[in-house]
Amino acid sequence: xxxxxxxxxxxxxxxxxxxxxxxxxxxxxxxxxxxxxxxxxxxxxxxxxxxxxxxxxxxxxxxxxxxxxxxxxxxxxxxxxxxxxxxxxxxxxxxxxxxxxxxxxxxxxxxxxxxxxxxxxxxxxxxxxxxxxxxxxxxxxxxxxxxxxxxxxxxxxxxxxxxxxxxxxxxxxxxxxxxxxxxxxxxxxxxxxxxxxxxxxxxxxxxxxxxxxxxxxxxxxxxxxxxxxxxxxxxxxxxxxxxxxxxxxxxxxxxxxxxxxxxxxxxxxxxxxxxxxxxxxxxx
Amino acid sequence: xxxxxxxxxxxxxxxxxxxxxxxxxxxxxxxxxxxxxxxxxxxxxxxxxxxxxxxxxxxxxxxxxxxxxxxxxxxxxxxxxxxxxxxxxxxxxxxxxxxxxxxxxxxxxxxxxxxxxxxxxxxxxxxxxxxxxxxxxxxxxxxxxxxxxxxxxxxxxxxxxxxxxxxxxxxxxxxxxxxxxxxxxxxxxxxxxxxxxxxxxxxxxxxxxxxxxxxxxxxxxxxxxxxxxxxxxxxxxxxxxxxxxxxxxxxxxxxxxxxxxxxxxxxxxxxxxxxxxxxxxxxx
Numbered sequence: 001x002x003x004x005x006x007x008x009x010x011x012x013x014x015x016x017x018x019x020x021x022x023x024x025x026x027x028x029x030x031x032x033x034x035x036x037x038x039x040x041x042x043x044x045x046x047x048x049x050x051x052x053x054x055x056x057x058x059x060x061x062x063x064x065x066x067x068x069x070x071x072x073x074x075x076x077x078x079x080x081x082x083x084x085x086x087x088x089x090x091x092x093x094x095x096x097x098x099x100x101x102x103x104x105x106x107x108x109x110x111x112x113x114x115x116x117x118x119x120x121x122x123x124x125x126x127x128x129x130x131x132x133x134x135x136x137x138x139x140x141x142x143x144x145x146x147x148x149x150x151x152x153x154x155x156x157x158x159x160x161x162x163x164x165x166x167x168x169x170x171x172x173x174x175x176x177x178x179x180x181x182x183x184x185x186x187x188x189x190x191x192x193x194x195x196x197x198x199x200x201x202x203x204x205x206x207x208x209x210x211x212x213x214x215x216x217x218x219x220x221x222x223x224x225x226x227x228x229x230x231x232x233x234x235x236x237x238x239x240x241x242x243x244x245x246x247x248x249x250x251x252x253x254x255x256x257x258x259x260x261x262x263x264x265x266x267x268x269x270x271x272x273x274x275x276x277x278x279x280x281x282x283x284x
Numbered sequence: 285x286x287x288x289x290x291x292x293x294x295x296x297x298x299x300x301x302x303x304x305x306x307x308x309x310x311x312x313x314x315x316x317x318x319x320x321x322x323x324x325x326x327x328x329x330x331x332x333x334x335x336x337x338x339x340x341x342x343x344x345x346x347x348x349x350x351x352x353x354x355x356x357x358x359x360x361x362x363x364x365x366x367x368x369x370x371x372x373x374x375x376x377x378x379x380x381x382x383x384x385x386x387x388x389x390x391x392x393x394x395x396x397x398x399x400x401x402x403x404x405x406x407x408x409x410x411x412x413x414x415x416x417x418x419x420x421x422x423x424x425x426x427x428x429x430x431x432x433x434x435x436x437x438x439x440x441x442x443x444x445x446x447x448x449x450x451x452x453x454x455x456x457x458x459x460x461x462x463x464x465x466x467x468x469x470x471x472x473x474x475x476x477x478x479x480x481x482x483x484x485x486x487x488x489x490x491x492x493x494x495x496x497x498x499x500x501x502x503x504x505x506x507x508x509x510x511x512x513x514x515x516x517x518x519x520x521x522x523x524x525x526x527x528x529x530x531x532x533x534x535x536x537x538x539x540x541x542x543x544x545x546x547x548x549x550x551x552x553x554x555x556x557x558x559x560x561x562x563x564x565x566x567x568x
Binding site: 006016017018019020022023024028032034059060078085087089092097099115117134136137148149150151152154155156159160174240241 | 301
């Protein structure tokens, strides 16, 4: 049997429930993190906690992220989870029925749920992207750099891609600039240089994107579809895929080959993850 | 004690829970309706069911809204709720951990929660608006005409308004056009004509807005802040407020008086609600 942690209580996964009055359920009023578990160690845990805290501040949800680690450690050990995903969600908790949170929500406090999820390693087989009919939600409307529990834009984009026999959706922002995919960040290679859209394009500040920018030379760019169309190769990143080569974009019918850079950077990410697990084992 | 209905089961409000795996909790992946209960009758129930069905189609959530009415009727009677709010939420249900719903979610099916909530009548005392620093989420990113469980934009806008000692937030769309408030629709009067932003401005298709357009002459407009600045009077609508006069906009320091049109339309709405309750009593 697998367990979850709900507000500090370890419960069987099948019994893990939250009140229907939780604003996470009513309005998606919260933030979450999906952290790669590698050899029993959550990769870049501190980085994820910083992004979570940033998201909570953006949503004005008072919560001390430091109290999560003991619960995460207990859950990883109890579930015997070596490799997979550690998912942490923090919501504003039980509050008013309308959009304006009760003043009392600061007393009732935020809710949190911690889960481990099995995740098979994703083989780096080249995938197809679908150019979404949707635009990414603008930074003028939401603090999109953090993982908000506002997943309908990503969900609809990914469903549309799969209906069109593609693996993943490519989203532009409202200024028609390259932004991200529905579940990952976008990279391309031109003249040997690796590019990725800059955060100012209104994309999720992805953890794998951040790791890659630490491990390799990556140039941030604010640019349009033309940059992708003239690229030598394209790949996408997230905690589950690491780096995944892209072989084409539909409905344009554009194709890319030459996935060497993607495979090289994927190796770098795997080595970094191994090193992280080694050096942080004692904490977990 | 008050009850909720969770997936067809009537349970005590304090015991009403949903699994943490529900995509409503994970991603706000659902839609909801708030319906005015008046004399034990949900006002404009059929209209709300049409908007709910429209939202479910937009989110590609297969669900037959016709199955809700017997549960709503049972709950209203059981809670003895005469005047208040009937809230119905339908989510995609338990699904995958990522944005892409499991193919199996069509088998597990959507989840729904029905609640009644007490709501005191809102006195038509003129209120202050705060011009939000946020823009409304664009129709290019989400089907915003329906009540998506994606409430962070509205929540942050309303919190900002209250922090600035205003009742409610005024949001422009990404084209700087008048759009709506965080919890209601916007109206203004110029030269005796009543105006409201047209649906093409990317606003919620509000039920009170729709009722007003049926009961009175209202002109839809795509326009900017200047129209509001030169208006004779301004008011806002939703199911709880009906029509609420606006006395000013901050930080601009603009003020409006002359709330006669608002009060007259409010009377029309109340009469229509009375007539609706009378003629639909037998169904409830």
